[in-house]
Amino acid sequence: MSHHPTRTSAVREAAAAGIPAALADLGALVRIPSIAFPGFDDDPVRRSAEAVKTLAERLGIFDRVDISDAAIPGSQERGKPAVLATRAARNGAPTILLYAHHDVQPVGDEALWDSPPFEPTVRGGRLYGRGAADDKAGVMAHIAALRALVEAVGTDFDLGVALFIEGEEEAGSRSFAQFLADHADALRADVIVVADSGNWDDRTPALTVSLRGNARFTLTVRTLDHASHSGMFGGAVPDAMLATIRLLATLWDADGAVAVDGLAHREADTPEYSEEQLRDEAGLPAGVQPIGRGSIPSRLWNQPSITVTGIDAPTVANASNTLSPEVSVVISARIAPGQTARDAYAAIEAHLRANAPFGAELVFRDVDLGDGFLVDTDGWAVATAKQALAEGYGVEPVEMGVGGSIPFIADLVRQFDGAQILITGVEDPHARAHSPNESLHLETFRHAVLSEALLLEKLDRPRS
Structure with missing residues (x-):
């Protein structure tokens, strides 16, 4: 695609000038506790969607801006509100779909936060707050990049734009999959x-x-019909x-490596990454x-991992001399790219059933599966x-893998198999997404906004 120095300079200036307003809007979004988990109030999620809708409308570039939800297959429920x-597109220009999400993780133990989780707080060049990085910064990177494009070239540009800000x-x-089907065009x-x-x-x-x-499920292990005295029966009865x-x-x-037959490993070259870097970031x-x-x-x-993320058992405070009849755990497995989540889950379930000790009864429930993804580069x-x-960061980008999962990308590939998918972000290794003291590195945000604005400008011309 051809280079247009005057437009590019204008986009650069507009992106830099728009950062204070973008951060102010980000702070306003962070103040809304938009947790979409069951058991939390739906009203903040709705208010968050309304706030994002207003930001999109004020750009003055969209043919329509709606808040929508979709049915959850297999249930009577509907999903949380998304903004679309x-x-x-005009004159042969391509269309770009910009995705982020406005819902956030629960706070966890608020005592572990150094500042209130829903009060955006700047210190040490970082903005702290739940969702400040994951993913309300992603929302605002899209909004701020579009603002910079509009400021630089006006509203009468050719690029087609779809903005999809999910709420769950x-x-x-x-x-998600139903939403894509409902709004495919x-x-x-x-x-x-x-x-x-x-x-x-x-x-x-x-x-x-x-x-x-990823494959996430709840496992219940049962060995007794009822609790029994650990002194009377301990040593003969397995709890x-x-x-x-x-x-x-x-x-x-x-060595702590996964020991489950049937879980795949992917072979691929990886960049240098030291143990010291791991210790610092983790x-x-x-x-x-x-x-x-x-x-x-x-x-x-590229390798699988298995983590026990939750357990239901007597707490320390409630401990008694009792043989527990059942224990439930949540197991979260990450699966190497290239293996289906269904095959990986089947391997894990088979392993657990084959290794159940003392004839323990195993019950599997709440199975949640998501496939990995490999980008065609x-x-x-x-x-x-x-x-x-x-151009936006002043540093050549690297291609990297991520150990986490974004299962809905497999849904995007299925629905729009001709689209090129670019997975980017505004987080750095110290963002602590999902953890107490989540934060956004402000300089990274500035570079991310500029980079996306430059990408929009480059795409705003006919495909040759």
């Missing part, structure tokens, strides 16, 4: 930008080219806690050893995006 804004990503995107695009990933560090931009899949501990221990080998103390084998990026991006949009990132 559309503008038709953190809660599992249960209505409005969402169809040549290029899809998903602003829900991260960067190599706070200076180096990245395109995410691989994502692990559920003993069985659960023994069973879970079979999931890993002595908060791993000097005395604790990393787990697994192979290069660290391979362990994070040969498309023209990838080259254009890399050029925009290099």
